[in-house]
Amino acid sequence: MAYDLGRYDGFAPEHYREESPFKIHGGCGLMGICDESGALMSGEEPIKAMAVQRDRGNGLGGGFAGYGIYPEFPDHYCFHMMYHDLKAKDEAEEVLGAHFLIEVAEPMPTRTVKGIKDAPLLWRYFMMPHEHLIDEAEVTAEDFVVNVVMLINSRVDGAFVASSGKNMGAFKGVGYPEEIGHYFRLEDYAGHTWVGHNRFPTNTPGWWGGAHPFTLLDWSIVHNGEISSYGINARYLEQFGYVCSLGTDTEVAAYLFDLLLRRHKLPVELACKVLASPLWDEIDRMGADDAALMRSLRAVYGPAMLNGPFAIVLGFNGGMVALNDRIKLRPLVAARSGSKLMVASEESAIRTVLASPDELWTPKAGEPVIARVEGMDLPFHSQLHVTPAEISCAVTAVDACHELEVAV
Amino acid sequence: MQQTFVQPEFRVKIDYDKCHKCGRCVQQCGWGVYDFNERPIPHDEKCRACHRCVTYCPAHCITIEKNTLAFRDNDNWSADARKAVWKQSETGGVLLTSMGNPKPYEHIFDKLVLDACQVTNPSIDPLREPMELRTYLGRKADSVKVEPDGAGGFRLAEDAGLARNIKLDVPIIFAPMSYGSVSLNVHRSMAMAATRLGITMNTGEGGMHEDLFPYQDHIIVQVASGRFGLSPEILDRAAALEIKIGQGAKPGIGGHLPGEKIDRDVSATRMVPQGSDAISPAPHHDIYSIEDLRQLIYALKEASGYKPVGVKIAAVHNVAAIASGIVRAGADYIYLDGFRGGTGAAPQVVRDHIGIPVEIAIAVVDQRLRDEGIRNQASIIAAGSIRSSADAAKAIALGADVVAIGTATLLALGCHLCQSCHTGKCSWGITTQKPELTRRIDPEWGAERLTNLVHAWSHELQEILGALGVNAVESLRGSRERLRAIGLDEQTCRVLGVKPAGL
Ligand code: SF4
Ligand code: SF4
Numbered sequence: 001m002a003y004d005l006g007r008y009d010g011f012a013p014e015h016y017r018e019e020s021p022f023k024i025h026g027g028c029g030l031m032g033i034c035d036e037s038g039a040l041m042s043g044e045e046p047i048k049a050m051a052v053q054r055d056r057g058n059g060l061g062g063g064f065a066g067y068g069i070y071p072e073f074p075d076h077y078c079f080h081m082m083y084h085d086l087k088a089k090d091e092a093e094e095v096l097g098a099h100f101l102i103e104v105a106e107p108m109p110t111r112t113v114k115g116i117k118d119a120p121l122l123w124r125y126f127m128m129p130h131e132h133l134i135d136e137a138e139v140t141a142e143d144f145v146v147n148v149v150m151l152i153n154s155r156v157d158g159a160f161v162a163s164s165g166k167n168m169g170a171f172k173g174v175g176y177p178e179e180i181g182h183y184f185r186l187e188d189y190a191g192h193t194w195v196g197h198n199r200f201p202t203n204t205p206g207w208w209g210g211a212h213p214f215t216l217l218d219w220s221i222v223h224n225g226e227i228s229s230y231g232i233n234a235r236y237l238e239q240f241g242y243v244c245s246l247g248t249d250t251e252v253a254a255y256l257f258d259l260l261l262r263r264h265k266l267p268v269e270l271a272c273k274v275l276a277s278p279l280w281d282e283i284d285r286m287g288a289d290d291a292a293l294m295r296s297l298r299a300v301y302g303p304a305m306l307n308g309p310f311a312i313v314l315g316f317n318g319g320m321v322a323l324n325d326r327i328k329l330r331p332l333v334a335a336r337s338g339s340k341l342m343v344a345s346e347e348s349a350i351r352t353v354l355a356s357p358d359e360l361w362t363p364k365a366g367e368p369v370i371a372r373v374e375g376m377d378l379p380f381h382s383q384l385h386v387t388p389a390e391i392s393c394a395v396t397a398v399d400a401c402h403e404l405e406v407a408v
Numbered sequence: 409m410q411q412t413f414v415q416p417e418f419r420v421k422i423d424y425d426k427c428h429k430c431g432r433c434v435q436q437c438g439w440g441v442y443d444f445n446e447r448p449i450p451h452d453e454k455c456r457a458c459h460r461c462v463t464y465c466p467a468h469c470i471t472i473e474k475n476t477l478a479f480r481d482n483d484n485w486s487a488d489a490r491k492a493v494w495k496q497s498e499t500g501g502v503l504l505t506s507m508g509n510p511k512p513y514e515h516i517f518d519k520l521v522l523d524a525c526q527v528t529n530p531s532i533d534p535l536r537e538p539m540e541l542r543t544y545l546g547r548k549a550d551s552v553k554v555e556p557d558g559a560g561g562f563r564l565a566e567d568a569g570l571a572r573n574i575k576l577d578v579p580i581i582f583a584p585m586s587y588g589s590v591s592l593n594v595h596r597s598m599a600m601a602a603t604r605l606g607i608t609m610n611t612g613e614g615g616m617h618e619d620l621f622p623y624q625d626h627i628i629v630q631v632a633s634g635r636f637g638l639s640p641e642i643l644d645r646a647a648a649l650e651i652k653i654g655q656g657a658k659p660g661i662g663g664h665l666p667g668e669k670i671d672r673d674v675s676a677t678r679m680v681p682q683g684s685d686a687i688s689p690a691p692h693h694d695i696y697s698i699e700d701l702r703q704l705i706y707a708l709k710e711a712s713g714y715k716p717v718g719v720k721i722a723a724v725h726n727v728a729a730i731a732s733g734i735v736r737a738g739a740d741y742i743y744l745d746g747f748r749g750g751t752g753a754a755p756q757v758v759r760d761h762i763g764i765p766v767e768i769a770i771a772v773v774d775q776r777l778r779d780e781g782i783r784n785q786a787s788i789i790a791a792g793s794i795r796s797s798a799d800a801a802k803a804i805a806l807g808a809d810v811v812a813i814g815t816a817t818l819l820a821l822g823c824h825l826c827q828s829c830h831t832g833k834c835s836w837g838i839t840t841q842k843p844e845l846t847r848r849i850d851p852e853w854g855a856e857r858l859t860n861l862v863h864a865w866s867h868e869l870q871e872i873l874g875a876l877g878v879n880a881v882e883s884l885r886g887s888r889e890r891l892r893a894i895g896l897d898e899q900t901c902r903v904l905g906v907k908p909a910g911l
């Protein structure tokens with residue numbers, strides 16, 4: 001076998017990224033609640049939890065994600081879209097139409113709220129992907145959807161995919177979270193899992209797409225903190241075809257969860273150990289099997305470790321996970337009341353929603369709090385044994401991305 | 409004998425008022441600069457400015473000065489260029505030299521600055537918080553596969569390949585330097601220090617002396633074009649094997665250890681006859697292509713029970729593509745040696761004019777391997793020349809896993825960079841086999857100095873990580889976002905993947 005060593009044609013300029021020249025810094029407040037019995041809660045609950053944490057933001061970003069909110073379309077991918085103008089809408093709809101059968105396309109229901117202005121055009125679509133394109137691209141349906149999201153976010157000027165999962169949606173924008181919640185009429189929705197976020201950006205283009213939660217497929221993330229390892233996390237993700245176009249930590253965290261849980265099929269407990277790794281000293285003290293596992297996770301996924309202060313809540317169809325950084329530099333409180341598990345930056349938020357919780361605690365550094373809705377199949381537990389071909393790989397995703405580009 | 413046109417480079421000045429006439433300078437100078445006739449009488453033309461006599465003169469009465477002979481100004485024909493012509497027209501030979509490229513090429517490391525945390529994210533105090541430098545050298549799996557352990561937890565479903573990695577407590581290792589080019593006591597010092605520090609030393613192409621066997625778990629054995637010092641036993645003892653294709657100081661050039669340096673011990677270690685020249689050919693004569701390299705890599709893996717096998721190359725123009733081929737050929741790590749890397753002997757024209765800076769090599773190799781999705785398949789060691797913990801941090805931020813230090817190692821043992829290793833007369837007892845000189849290095853003393861150096865740099869790396877607000881070195885590795893360039897042109901910034909300061 002021979003390798004063609006001569007074909008390298010110089011250094012491609014795209015490695016010098018100018019599209020996200022800034023990195024957005026900020027502090028924040030967050031919440032997450034899950035009814036493990038699967039009972040639905042009104043969107044008013046997360047609004048209340050965020051309203052008491054108003055001081056943790058500065059009115060430049062708020063948002064929510066709810067799960068189980070579209071029972072009438074459980075199997076359709078629901079895209080929540082933001083458009084800068086009609087041209088962006090036309091272009092994005094062309095991309096969507098090329099890849100999906102669009103069942104419903106409608107403006108998001110909103111109401112006028114004092115304090116919310118300059119909203120983009122907000123639309124939602126319930127769609128099924130074109131099977132033959134998935135077959136042609138030889139990717140999973142999920143990879144296919146991810147590629148379309150990446151394509152729109154990175155290539156269609158003025159269009160942004162706010163969420164792209166099934167039976168879930170993200171509602172976010174520039175404003176305080178309670179204003180955003182009411183603007184989107186969240187009280188009209190009911191979900192078994194909700195996450196919410198309040199933002200305190202220290203520099204921001206005041207852009208609706210930049211608010212939390214960040215989502216990809218069914219995953220949504222709200223995040224308080226500053227990932228000091230952003231640079232290497234983003235470069236690591238690029239290897240797998242993820243384009244970090246927003247310059248935010250949260251986007252990176254969302255994509256890492258997607259990579260670890262969906263593509264590498266790691267159980268969520270271990271994915272958390274990747275993102276907030278135990279110290280080497282701790283690993284060395286573990287039993288032989290655990291130590292071997294943790295050593296491998298750290299050595300293989302070192303570039304995925306989120307380093308720096310953070311508290312994160314990851315929502316998904318079937319539950320949520322809350323995680324603190326490896327030395328607990330940001331607040332996170334947890335509580336249980338009956339079948340409800342709740343986390344928030346502040347105890348006040350918990351006591352507003354769960355008046356007298358059965359249990360209330362402060363999770364340890366790097367120890368995940370995990371809520372699972374009964375009877376719901378966790379995607380990452382469904383299949384622990386997969387072939388290496390399925391698990392791989394950077395090359396597939398990147399190639400698929402290029403193919404899609406051509407297809408448009 | 410013909411009168412040489414080349415005047416002494418240095419002037420050895422002795423303040424005879426202070427001189428004790430003790431004669432220590434006579435004994436200390438490896439190059440025989442001094443005669444003694446009631447008082448020391450220096451012969452300036454032999455002096456290499458190694459400062460051995462200066463350091464050990466009890467009266468502090470020796471100074472070494474530049475011989476500042478005036479030439480008529482000529483920016484084109486420097487004094488060095490003129491001297492080179494005179495020397496070569498006297499001898500008809502290739503000019504030999506040693507240590508690394510001293511020419512004033514741009515120092516990219518000196519034009520890169522690191523970031524620090526302010527307000528939005530906290531810096532971390534390494535004196536109070538853990539600050540982890542541990543690094544695994546070698547091939548990593550694409551992903552980790554797990555299975556339920558039956559008790560509600562998980563265990564590894566498949567070996568992630570870490571068994572074939574070398575654990576390094578800090579990402580700084582000793583660069584390859586052969587026994588023969590340096591003395592056995594230098595090897596002993598490095599082996600002891602590497603073991604204490606939890607890192608590695610590297611035999612270079614001269615084999616592993618039996619005195620080093622107790623430290624073998626921390627010794628990488630080099631397989632160079634001369635195949636010196638290799639046997640099944642040595643492969644078995646080595647922690648890892650390294651195929652040496654090239655060296656930053658002399659890319660494309662082989663090695664030549666003259667017979668007079670090959671005494672009984674060197675002969676036994678190199679497995680060559682005593683007193684005969686040991687010649688390493690320029691290429692490996694069984695590697696004329698990348699597929700040949702693959703065969704050697706796998707032959708070594710087979711022969712050693714699947715130890716990590718690395719490949720060392722000089723940083724040259726097409727280094728990214730070469731590195732990609734090497735990784736695909738199965739190497740567990742790739743060692744990039746920049747054009748400032750040191751050598752025990754090299755033609756001056758090669759040392760000073762061939763190769764590219766290691767900063768560029770790290771950047772393009774790391775990016776290329778990422779573009780191809782194979783960055784996890786091999787670690788990157790960067791060397792030539794890492795002068796400080798700052799260089800190490802910047803190399804790691806550009807994408808290196810580990811840095812290797814050669815010149816800095818010798819400096820710690822007394823080297824003064826006189827660039828005369830090829831003479832075999834090193835006054836500091838480093839690059840010589842003369843027993844009266846080599847015994848100047850006590851391995852215990854040497855090990856302590858090397859341990860101190862690596863400890864000091866490690867503490868400084870921890871300070872840098874703390875300022876960056878991360879507590880593990882893997883969060884700096886390849887994180888070019890934490891670097892900014894000052895005064896580098898746009899094209900170089902692009903190649904490095906580093907933004908200019910202010911962006
Ligand atoms: S070569 Fe070194 S030891 Fe000898 S005189 Fe010069 S400085 Fe002193
Ligand atoms: S070592 Fe110093 S004091 Fe002793 S003879 Fe030499 S110059 Fe004089």
Ligand code: SF4
Pocket residue numbers: 458506507818822823824825826827828829830833834835836837838839
């Ligand atoms: S090792 Fe010795 S000969 Fe070589 S440069 Fe250093 S001091 Fe000079």
